[in-house]
C-alpha cells in the first residue's frame with residue numbers, strides 16, 4: 001500500500017519550460033514571471049531582457065511542501081543544460097538551499113541535463129550536505145532514436161551514478177515506489193501500461209547490455225511520476241514527459257491512492273510530433289478523472305493544448321510557462 005500524507009500547501013515554481021508567457025492572464029493561484037519580479041523587487045527593477053528567464057526544451061519544477069511548521073523542498077528535473085538552469089534559478093531568485101531531495105523523472109537529457117550544476121548550486125547553499133537523488137536503473141542506459149533513413153541518432157546521456165555521487169548525490173537507484181519526507185511526497189515505481197493507445201516514444205532504442213547493438217526501448221519504463229496530497233484538494237500529479245501516456249499515469253496514481261481524489265496534473269503530456277495522432281483518445285481518457293486543474297507544458301504541443309481547452313475549458317487549463325508559480 002502506498003503512503004502519502006496530506007500537506008497544508010504545495011507551491012510549484014517552474015524553473016525551466018519550453019514556453020515563456022508572462023502576458024496571458026492567469027487565475028489567482030498562479031503568479032507569472034513578471035508578477036513574481038514585481039512582488040520580490042517592488043519598485044526596484046527595470047523590465048528588460050537581462051532580468052528574465054529563458055525558455056528551453058525541457059522541464060524543471062521546484063516543489064515546496066508545507067505541513068504545520070515543517071517545510072520540505074524537492075527538485076523535480078532540471079531541464080536540458082547548465083546555463084539555462086543556472087540563469088533561470090538566479091533570475092527567479094529561487095533558493096535551492098532547502099532542496100532535500102532530487103527526483104529525475106526519466107533518463108532523457110531535456111530533464112536531467114543540468115543535474116550536476118543543480119547539485120553544485122544546492123550544496124553551495126546548504127553547507128555542503130549531500131542530497132538524496134531518486135533514480136531508476138534504466139535511466140543510465142545509452143539511448144538513440146532511429147531516423148526515417150534507418151540511421152541511429154544518439155541522444156545525450158544523463159549524468160551517471162559515479163558523476164552524481166562525486167558531485168554530492170546519494171543515489172537511490174530503484175524500480176520501486178518511494179515515499180519522501182515521511183510521506184509528504186511520493187515517487188511512483190514503474191507505470192503499468194494499460195491503455196491500448198499509449199505506446200511510448202516511437203523509434204527509441206537503447207544499447208544492449210553487452211554493448212554490441214541496439215534494442216527497441218519505446219516504452220521508457222524508467223519514467224515515474226511524483227505525487228503530493230494537498231489537504232482539502234487531493235492529489236497533484238507531476239508527470240514530466242508522460243512517455244507512459246498521461247492516461248496511464250493518472251490511472252496508476254488513482255490505483256496507488258484509491259481513497260484520495262485526483263485534483264491536478266502538471267507537466268509534459270508528450271502529445272506532439274508522432275503522438276499528435278493520440279490526442280483524441282487522450283482527451284477522451286482524461287474525462288474520467290474529474291481533474292480541477294490541468295497544467296500542460298514542455299512537450300505537450302499546441303495542438304493538444306487547443307484540444308484540451310476545447311474539452312475542459314479555460315478554468316481548468318492553466319498551461320505551464322517558465323517562471324510561473326502555482327500555489328495549491
Ligand SMILES: [Fe+2]
Nearest residue numbers: 108110241299
Ligand atoms: Fe521531455
